[in-house]
Amino acid sequence: MKKIKIKNGVNLVVLPTTQFKTLHIAIDFAAPLEIDTVSARSLLTYLTAVSSKKYPNQQKVAQKTIDLYGAQYQTDVLRFGQTHHVRYSLQMPAPTYIDTDGNLLHDAFEFLHDMIFDPLVRAEQFDQNTFEKEQQSLMNELASLSDDKQRYAASKLRELTYAVPAMAISSSGRVNDVKELTSKRVYQAYEEMLANDTMNIIVYGDVDETRIISELKSWPLLDHHEPVLQPFYRQNSREILAAATNTQADINQAILMIAYRLAIAPDDPQRFVALVMNAMFGGSPLSKLFMNVREKESLAYSIYSRWQNDTGFITVAVGLDSEKIQQTESMIQAQLSAIQDGDFSEETLLAIKASLINDYLSQQDSPNSEIALIFSRLLTNRETSVTDWVNAVNAVTSKDVAALAHEVTIQSRFTLMPEA
Amino acid sequence: MQEKKYIKLKENILTEILDNGLKVVMIPKPEYHKTFAVITTPFGALDQKFQINNDVPITIPAGTAHFLEHKLFEKENSDAFTRFGELGADANAFTNAYQTSYLFSTTKNLKLSLTHLLDFVQAPYFSEKTVAKEQGIIGQEIQMYDDDPNWAVYMGLLDLMYPGSPLAADIAGTESTIAQITPDLLYSIHRAFYQPNQLTLQIVGHFDPDDILKTIADNQATKSIETVDVHRFEMPINQPKDTTVIKKFDVSRPKIALGIRLNESKVTGSQATKWVLAADILSDLLFGEQTDWYQNLYNKGIIDTEFETSFDLLRNYQFASFFSETTEYEALTLAIQSQITHYKSALDGKKLEFESLRRATLGEGIQRLNSLESIALRGDDVLHGTNLFDKIMLLQDLTYNDILEVAEKIYNGTNLQRFILQK
Numbered sequence: 001m002k003k004i005k006i007k008n009g010v011n012l013v014v015l016p017t018t019q020f021k022t023l024h025i026a027i028d029f030a031a032p033l034e035i036d037t038v039s040a041r042s043l044l045t046y047l048t049a050v051s052s053k054k055y056p057n058q059q060k061v062a063q064k065t066i067d068l069y070g071a072q073y074q075t076d077v078l079r080f081g082q083t084h085h086v087r088y089s090l091q092m093p094a095p096t097y098i099d100t101d102g103n104l105l106h107d108a109f110e111f112l113h114d115m116i117f118d119p120l121v122r123a124e125q126f127d128q129n130t131f132e133k134e135q136q137s138l139m140n141e142l143a144s145l146s147d148d149k150q151r152y153a154a155s156k157l158r159e160l161t162y163a164v165p166a167m168a169i170s171s172s173g174r175v176n177d178v179k180e181l182t183s184k185r186v187y188q189a190y191e192e193m194l195a196n197d198t199m200n201i202i203v204y205g206d207v208d209e210t211r212i213i214s215e216l217k218s219w220p221l222l223d224h225h226e227p228v229l230q231p232f233y234r235q236n237s238r239e240i241l242a243a244a245t246n247t248q249a250d251i252n253q254a255i256l257m258i259a260y261r262l263a264i265a266p267d268d269p270q271r272f273v274a275l276v277m278n279a280m281f282g283g284s285p286l287s288k289l290f291m292n293v294r295e296k297e298s299l300a301y302s303i304y305s306r307w308q309n310d311t312g313f314i315t316v317a318v319g320l321d322s323e324k325i326q327q328t329e330s331m332i333q334a335q336l337s338a339i340q341d342g343d344f345s346e347e348t349l350l351a352i353k354a355s356l357i358n359d360y361l362s363q364q365d366s367p368n369s370e371i372a373l374i375f376s377r378l379l380t381n382r383e384t385s386v387t388d389w390v391n392a393v394n395a396v397t398s399k400d401v402a403a404l405a406h407e408v409t410i411q412s413r414f415t416l417m418p419e420a
Numbered sequence: 421m422q423e424k425k426y427i428k429l430k431e432n433i434l435t436e437i438l439d440n441g442l443k444v445v446m447i448p449k450p451e452y453h454k455t456f457a458v459i460t461t462p463f464g465a466l467d468q469k470f471q472i473n474n475d476v477p478i479t480i481p482a483g484t485a486h487f488l489e490h491k492l493f494e495k496e497n498s499d500a501f502t503r504f505g506e507l508g509a510d511a512n513a514f515t516n517a518y519q520t521s522y523l524f525s526t527t528k529n530l531k532l533s534l535t536h537l538l539d540f541v542q543a544p545y546f547s548e549k550t551v552a553k554e555q556g557i558i559g560q561e562i563q564m565y566d567d568d569p570n571w572a573v574y575m576g577l578l579d580l581m582y583p584g585s586p587l588a589a590d591i592a593g594t595e596s597t598i599a600q601i602t603p604d605l606l607y608s609i610h611r612a613f614y615q616p617n618q619l620t621l622q623i624v625g626h627f628d629p630d631d632i633l634k635t636i637a638d639n640q641a642t643k644s645i646e647t648v649d650v651h652r653f654e655m656p657i658n659q660p661k662d663t664t665v666i667k668k669f670d671v672s673r674p675k676i677a678l679g680i681r682l683n684e685s686k687v688t689g690s691q692a693t694k695w696v697l698a699a700d701i702l703s704d705l706l707f708g709e710q711t712d713w714y715q716n717l718y719n720k721g722i723i724d725t726e727f728e729t730s731f732d733l734l735r736n737y738q739f740a741s742f743f744s745e746t747t748e749y750e751a752l753t754l755a756i757q758s759q760i761t762h763y764k765s766a767l768d769g770k771k772l773e774f775e776s777l778r779r780a781t782l783g784e785g786i787q788r789l790n791s792l793e794s795i796a797l798r799g800d801d802v803l804h805g806t807n808l809f810d811k812i813m814l815l816q817d818l819t820y821n822d823i824l825e826v827a828e829k830i831y832n833g834t835n836l837q838r839f840i841l842q843k
Contacts, residue, residue: 018451019452021429021786021787022787022790057715057718058709058715058718059709059710059712059715059718061709062708062709063776066710066779069779069780069783070779070781070782070783070784072787091787092787093783093786093787094786097430097786098783098786133721137724137725140672140673144672144673144745147569147671147672148568149567149568250567251567251670252563252566253560253567284505285501285511286506291502294557298560300560301557301560301563302564351506351507351508354506355508355510357508357527358454358509358525358526358528361453361454361527362510362525362527364453365452365453365454366790366791367790
């Protein structure tokens with residue numbers, strides 16, 4: 001990966017390929033995660049998705065993306081460890097496949113420039129009308145989160161789990177915070193983002209570097225101090241399990257979510273062991289949770305575990321019959337104990353490693369996966385080659401897996417029950 | 421082997437029908453790392469009754485196609501799904517209204533995975549015991565869907581437009597319908613709809629076509645599977661129900677689905693695909709984000725980006741639908757109704773806009789070609805016999821007149837039905 005420093009705090013990665021029939025431009029603004037700015041940054045992505053000076057409403061933006069041959073323009077917020085990201089992306093058909101006399105690449109950069117750097121702002125605030133509409137949209141979206149039972153339960157588990165308040169909230173913000181925001185405040189957050197955030201730009205497709213650098217000349221990119229970013233979060237183990245139960249009307253199934261701490265150092269080579277161990281626990285169809293809890297005992301329809309190195313937690317999520325919660329929970333615990341005791345076959349271990357490697361290699365066939373991978377490399381300053389990655393996974397032994405499983409400790413549990 | 425080249429799209433399709441009737445479709449993509457393979461039978465939740473060789477007709481309880489899909493993975497002493505895992509392949513299966521498909525993707529052991537796919541799909545093992553056990557697992561799956569309000573609103577609309585029809589029944593069935601399933605029934609369905617001449621195997625990705633075709637042909641040559649005649653019974657479709665139904669559900673904002681049930685037209689093949697493409701562009705012309713209509717409602721807070729439209733031609737089920745989340749659903753209904761009533765004037769002078777939308781839709785189709793899964797599954801192969809490349813190329817020749825013709829079919833004499841979920 002070749003990282004080009006355009007300015008202090010502004011990096012560019014150009015990845016020429018003809019494998020795909022698309023062209024991708026993605027821009028990431030990264031800042032330290034702070035509870036006071038999350039909601040404003042989130043609302044900012046709503047505003048800049050539907051308006052700019054040149055394209056003042058959604059209709060104009062839609063007309064422009066139609067003219068760009070069905071381009072998909074998207075804005076997102078996300079969190080990685082203790083960093084908060086505002087991300088802009090544009091995907092469109094590769095110019096080779098389009099009958100056009102125009103200059104699609106240039107038009108794409110100009111459009112992104114207009115949306116990101118020339119927002120619909122008057123007197124140091126976003127257009128009030130647009131602001132009010134988008135504020136309402138974001139509030140609706142945050143409120144409707146509870147319509148999706150899995151996401152709702154995940155958000156409740158997060159509140160129980162994290163000691164740091166900014167980690168406990170959604171990366172899209174909180175309804176009450178969004179309600180309190182003013183157009184001025186969001187503009188201020190926007191200015192701070194441009195002035196302080198680390199900005200990474202990725203261009204992926206049938207393109208060449210010099211063309212891209214020359215397109216970026218007209219963007220107002222300034223030298224600035226890079227913020228200190230912490231892409232990994234770790235917290236101390238709890239003395240007492242944090243647990244809560246809510247009930248909800250109109251649902252049949254219960255949802256059980258459990259958080260486990262696994263706090264290896266971020267760059268510890270053990271991360272490959274953690275990957276395999278999680279797949280053995282509940283991260284794969286060959287896992288203990290899937291094979292035993294779901295397939296053998298029919299206790300759950302859906303069950304999986306997920307390990308995140310950026311937070312230092314493993315999360316287990318189960319959809320099940322409300323009468324089977326206790327039985328399922330003790331069975332989940334028993335599966336972890338079995339891994340600690342090395343109670344799994346060499347064949348299963350090999351199969352799990354093979355499937356992790358298959359997933360990893362398959363990512364190379366998806367531009368969005370590749371772009372996400374490169375953003376994470378830029379953020380963590382860590383790059384593992386495909387060969388090294390595959391070798392590291394293959395080197396994991398059953399002893400390694402059993403030993404690391406001993407470091408997995410339960411921290412919190414949330415249960416969503418159907419109303420009796 | 422028959423070869424079809426799509427020069428503009430830089431794609432090639434190789435097709436071969438084996439001696440036993442199995443259709444093999446190969447799309448080599450040498451620059452990719454993985455290979456995706458899927459075997460499909462055109463048998464799904466809509467099929468309710470069939471007959472083998474003029475024997476006594478057999479009725480199929482709701483949820484059977486999906487049930488069989490689950491059961492096919494289970495063998496007497498092994499599990500087909502686990503075997504894919506051991507090979508390092510990522511496997512799955514799905515059932516929809518009109519097809520059942522079994523699939524995997526892999527970066528190694530392609531041949532072993534491919535023969536495993538064929539072997540497990542072609543060698544069923546159903547017993548009283550395994551059938552009984554599955555009833556528990558699927559019971560949970562049905563509940564999970566019931567808890568999803570988006571699913572509930574969609575199914576609610578289908579039941580208004582097509583009351584009591586298989587389309588309006590849950591693909592997984594209900595606890596009482598799946599209780600009627602027996603091993604004998606599953607074996608009969610397998611005999612009819614999983615015989616080689618009913619199956620299509622698609623392979624997309626990194627492989628050598630000659631070599632792979634030989635592997636498949638060798639595998640099939642070892643099997644002797646009888647060929648039977650199959651007759652499907654088309655079931656009569658009930659008349660639509662009430663215009664509006666409101667159901668209580670714990671949602672943050674009301675969810676609404678509106679639908680237009682069309683008079684059945686006998687449209688098939690690429691003509692049907694063309695219809696769907698034209699209907700999608702038509703819907704964009706009248707209700708898309710770039711229209712005054714949309715911007716006006718968006719400004720008033722009547723709709724937001726959740727607003728969606730859709731058009732489906734599923735055999736005899738032909739309908740247009742609208743979905744939104746809004747407290748102002750009466751205003752939204754009026755706005756949709758008014759746009760439909762005045763569709764002729766709303767389309768007047770929109771030829772240039774049509775041209776932009778046609779190009780954009782073509783661009784979206786090209787973007788879809790990145791994904792091997794999309795190439796295999798996002799065409800109308802099963803429904804209308806048009807693959808994704810054909811579908812994209814049809815956009816090339818679509819005219820403004822095609823749009824006007826489809827508009828006439830959809831909006832003339834329209835009866836708008838609504839299903840609403842709210843607290």
